[in-house]
Amino acid sequence: MTAQLTPPGAVTTAEAAAPYVPRHDVDTTAVPFRVADGVHLPVERYYDRQFADLEYEKMWLHTWQWACREEDIPEPGDFIEYTIVDKTVIAVRQPDRSIKVLNNVCPHRATQLVEPADAGTFGGNQIVCPFHGWRFNTDGSQSYIYCRKGFVPGSIDPDKMLLTEVRSAVKYGFVWINFDDEAPTLEEFFGTYDKHLGPMAMDRMRVRWWKHSIVPGNWKVATEAFLEAYHVMQAHPELAMGAADDDYNADGVPYFHHGMGHVDTTTPFDPEHPEDYVLPPTLVAGMEPGRFFIDQNQVLFEGTDGFATARDEYIADRIRDLPDDQVLLKFFEELYKYAEEADIPLPPLDPNISTYGFVFPNFVFLGLTGNLLFYRFRPNGHDPDSAIFEALAMQIPRRCDMDNAAPRREGPLEPEDWPFVLQQDMGNIYRQQAGYRSGAITHSTLSPKYEPMIFSLHSEIDRYIATY
Ligand code: FES
Ligand SMILES: [Fe+2]
Missing domain, CATH: 2.102.10.10 (Rieske [2Fe-2S] iron-sulphur domain)
Structure with missing residues (x-):
């Protein structure tokens, strides 16, 4: 392993970047290629074999997964x-x-x-x-x-x-x-995050499908493709609905607890108190929240068949033609009515429920009431250039279907076999990995406003490496 490089620009921006560095009380100065400021990540973190081995020995062998x-x-x-x-x-x-x-x-x-x-x-x-x-x-x-x-x-x-x-x-x-x-207990690992994860009733959900691919990129490159919404304008134009720049809200999720983060309600972003901030539900300026919700779900159903499902679309079709300001409330009204008739044990609506979240180190989820699309990313052996990428769709079924046999994992799939939103996400993984390896840049340069979860992930990895 070579000595820690100081990325160009890091000195001049360190002060400005300092408020954004995720805070923990462990000294990480001895960690190679460490997260040294809140803006730059050394490229070696993505391909250096010894760094990958450190992650394995110091993080994967000590974290819950x-x-x-x-x-x-x-x-x-x-x-x-x-x-x-x-x-x-x-x-x-x-x-x-x-x-x-x-x-x-x-x-x-x-x-x-x-x-x-x-x-x-x-x-x-x-x-x-x-x-x-x-x-x-x-x-x-x-x-x-x-x-x-x-x-x-x-x-x-x-x-x-x-x-x-x-x-x-x-x-x-x-x-x-x-x-x-x-290691700390699982309860300590989740800490206060339980307040947000518990009400989602994931224990009542059942896997609908489970697919995987072997992707030509570091496991963190694959994970990070799902840790920010900043890429949506370019990579998922259907989800951005034509909005860009100030009209599209790509604000990220701040450091939350042990590198994890989630989205629930709306608060303004304050760099002094990033822990207070969560992503607003309406990402497109000028669009009524209910209309955005319904339209986005339609794209997510067609593009993922996981975040939103046929069930959600069936409900949405009943209320799509209502005035904008009525659709959100009516959607949930209809959803709960449908669930009651079909004996689907949906959890009650809870303001703490997360619609997007990240459980350190490798579990990202997005979902609506009663269903989730979630991802798991793992190193593929000791090869820092290869990862196991899995996506699973879960839904709370009717009570009579709770004990149906769970589907086994499909794959490995070719990129074109995934729903189109996932294809869009996977399409950049190998490009990034090749770019990190090329030597053309020494670090990535991130936005603390849009990409803070990526810092959370890396900062927490450094905390593990420095601790164990
Ligand atoms: S019985 Fe297992 S290795 Fe011999
Ligand atoms: Fe994406």
Whole structure:
């Protein structure tokens, strides 16, 4: 790793940029290619192999991350595999219906017990190693070893030869894991963010579709494509509805809690108190909020089939011709009426509900009442130029459909196989990655007003690297 570069311009703008640096109380001066001011990010953060290794060792191995949805493993014996860089784990539903997460590694000679991204059911609640057939119960305990007598006494005792457990917790219908037993609890990790995530009732949602691609870019490049609205005017003209510059509100989400952010109500942006600011719901100047809401949802339905769904469009079609100032209220009135008739347990409207949010380090969501489109981004092994990009659509179904089998992951998809808004987002990832690697620029230059979430992400990564 080379020494930290001082990006040109950083000195002259440091003072102006200082108020925008996300605040935490950890000294990050020893972190290579660190976030040194509130405007510049050194390009090496996106392709330097050793920086990627630091992220893995200091961040991925110490942060909470979601491994699967609860509905992926509904019945005892059901399992699904999750990989993060070198770690591979299996989430398994136990006979008592609780969930355990086990290292996917045989203690005999390290064979992986299931394949990456594998899902299914362990017959007879037995996990069988494909190499020499050692067997384990679904709680990881030893069940059977062929020809025990040939091993040195004591060397394969049940307390030594078992599948070790990884710390896990269930929240919002997700199974979260953390490889660090000393890390803060999941409740501490979310902190006050729970006030905004809880009312969304994600635990009542069920996955409608789950797709993935391997993208030629760093996992942060992929994540950042979804951390600002500044690109909407150029990359998603249909969503900007022709508005640009002062007519389009691309204000970003400020540092919130542990690098996370969300959107709910409207407050003015104040650089002195960015923590108070949240994105206004109407992004296009002069457009009545209800009309914007209805029109944007139509594009998002056609362009994502996730943020807005056929159900929302069915409701919207009933009220589309009403006067502008009536559509928003009427939409929710009709939605709740429909939900009641169809026995869909929508949560009550809550001013704290987020329509957009970021859960550090790699989970972005956008949604309406009762449904969500969300993304997960992961490094693809140790290659800093490759990432696993996943998108999932969730919706609260009718009560009678709650226990339907969850769809398995599709893909890897080619870019043209995604809904068009996602194609627009993915189209710039490889261009950015190539540009960062080119040596033509030494840093990216961000707007603290439009792109603060990107600083939040990087600042929090530096906090982890400096801490562990
Ligand atoms: S490696 Fe698993 S039984 Fe030998
Ligand atoms: Fe986008």
